[in-house]
Amino acid sequence: MNKVYLSLGTNMGNRLGYLNRAYDMLEDSVYIFSIKKSKIYETKAWGYTEQPDFLNMCVEIDTSLDPQEMLKFCQNIEKKLNRKRVIKWGPRTIDVDILLYNNEVIDTENLKIPHPLMKERAFVIRPLLDLNTELNIKGECISDIFNKLSNEEKRNVLEFEINENNPFSKQKDIIINREKGTIFGKDKIVIAGPCAIESYDQFLKTAEFVKSQGADILRGGAYKPRTSSFSFKGLKEEGLEILKEVRKKTKMPVITELMDIRDLEKVYDSTDIIQIGSRNMQNFPLLSEAGKQDKPVMLKRGLAATINEWICSAEYIAVEGNEKIIMCERGIRTYDDYTRNTLDLAAVPIIKKETGLPVIVDPSHGTGIRELVKPMSYAALACGADGLMVEVHPNPEEALSDGEQSLEFDDFKEMMEKIKKNYK
Numbered sequence: 150m151n152k153v154y155l156s157l158g159t160n161m162g163n164r165l166g167y168l169n170r171a172y173d174m175l176e177d178s179v180y181i182f183s184i185k186k187s188k189i190y191e192t193k194a195w196g197y198t199e200q201p202d203f204l205n206m207c208v209e210i211d212t213s214l215d216p217q218e219m220l221k222f223c224q225n226i227e228k229k230l231n232r233k234r235v236i237k238w239g240p241r242t243i244d245v246d247i248l249l250y251n252n253e254v255i256d257t258e259n260l261k262i263p264h265p266l267m268k269e270r271a272f273v274i275r276p277l278l279d280l281n282t283e284l285n286i287k288g289e290c291i292s293d294i295f296n297k298l299s300n301e302e303k304r305n306v307l308e309f310e311i312n313e314n315n316p317f318s319k320q321k322d323i324i325i326n327r328e329k330g331t332i333f334g335k336d337k338i339v340i341a342g343p344c345a346i347e348s349y350d351q352f353l354k355t356a357e358f359v360k361s362q363g364a365d366i367l368r369g370g371a372y373k374p375r376t377s378s379f380s381f382k383g384l385k386e387e388g389l390e391i392l393k394e395v396r397k398k399t400k401m402p403v404i405t406e407l408m409d410i411r412d413l414e415k416v417y418d419s420t421d422i423i424q425i426g427s428r429n430m431q432n433f434p435l436l437s438e439a440g441k442q443d444k445p446v447m448l449k450r451g452l453a454a455t456i457n458e459w460i461c462s463a464e465y466i467a468v469e470g471n472e473k474i475i476m477c478e479r480g481i482r483t484y485d486d487y488t489r490n491t492l493d494l495a496a497v498p499i500i501k502k503e504t505g506l507p508v509i510v511d512p513s514h515g516t517g518i519r520e521l522v523k524p525m526s527y528a529a530l531a532c533g534a535d536g537l538m539v540e541v542h543p544n545p546e547e548a549l550s551d552g553e554q555s556l557e558f559d560d561f562k563e564m565m566e567k568i569k570k571n572y573k
């Protein structure tokens with residue numbers, strides 16, 4: 150068995166997410182028999198300093214891999230985590246370096262062990278000290294090496310405070326309307342519109358009305374996930390065209406659902422926020438692709454998903470680098486069938502505490518019953534939701550989908566008046 154020390158560093162996107170994912174890949178390997186990790190440190194960038202701070206940690210492993218195999222393994226982690234190294238010393242999603250391999254000295258073209266610069270770098274020596282205070286590096290004890298580092302070098306490496314439950318701690322603001330300065334997570338946001346885009350007239354009429362009542366974002370599905378294949382499945386590309394036109398005409402930011410990876414480009418070009426629907430909450434390839442693009446993503450809770458599964462799905466998006474995630478509670482299936490779903494409002498403060506992400510509540514799908522939309526909207530805001538998503542239709546009786554849960558214009562007006570008075 151070989152004792153190996155590795156250094157992990159990251160300064161792009163969801164840094165904690167990358168560290169955790171790299172660590173998990175090491176831990177899951179059948180060639181790695183035991184693994185120990187240091188604390189995590191935040192470090193000012195080295196060399197080219199106009200770049201974000203790094204998170205660094207070290208791990209100690211027992212492995213059967215020889216040095217070249219170990220190198221390949223590390224490179225594979227970097228590849229899988231999508232490292233894009235544009236400039237030398239530049240930002241990277243994850244860097245995995247071999248520091249020490251037993252007491253061996255290796256000096257080949259592609260691998261130098263001990264790592265040549267490690268003795269001068271506090272961000273390597275400091276975490277290594279957590280793992281083993283007796284380490285000997287090129288004939289020198291690690292604590293002596295640490296003591297010899299300049300104060301400035303040591304000061305640049307600070308223990309990183311993590312809330313273990315919060316891989317989203319560096320999440321960025323999701324600004325929805327620059328002119329108005331509307332920000333998810335800070336303001337109460339109302340998303341409103343029909344379940345599906347049915348025609349230009351229906352969509353424009355709804356958009357103009359919800360806008361006149363103070364809605365912040367316009368919703369409307371072009372691709373509709375329907376239980377029965379015989380139901381209206383949306384206008385698809387034609388729907389996206391209508392979405393774009395109405396967006397331009399009303400100047401409202403819009404949200405629409407992405408159901409299939411193959412439609413990503415089209416949907417991306419038509420919308421301000423990408424919605425991942427309940428049925429796709431665990432469509433992992435779709436989540437990863439949503440994480441690789443830069444528009445905000447609203448992740449609806451799976452209809453039978455636990456809170457933990459829902460957070461795990463958000464992490465799928467975040468680890469790809471997109472931390473502009475909005476969580477949407479839309480009810481879950483329980484034994485009760487009086488309502489379409491059981492709206493789980495306790496999830497709102499839980500998600501906020503666990504992830505720090507903004508949470509939107511959708512009482513339309515959450516209850517399936519028009520009369521319940523208003524009271525549950527007020528309840529959602531009262532328990533800390535950052536906003537609402539409600540379905541509104543000019544003539545719900547004639548709606549091609551979800552008419553029974555869609556608000557009529559008068560209802561929406563009444564609801565908005567109350568919300569404006571109490572929350573805006």
Ligand code: PEP
Pocket residue numbers: 344370374406425426427428449479514
């Ligand atoms: C929707 O909001 O359009 C929708 C289909 O909701 P859900 O994915 O929550 O069922």
Ligand code: MN
Pocket residue numbers: 344345514540550551
């Ligand atoms: Mn609907």
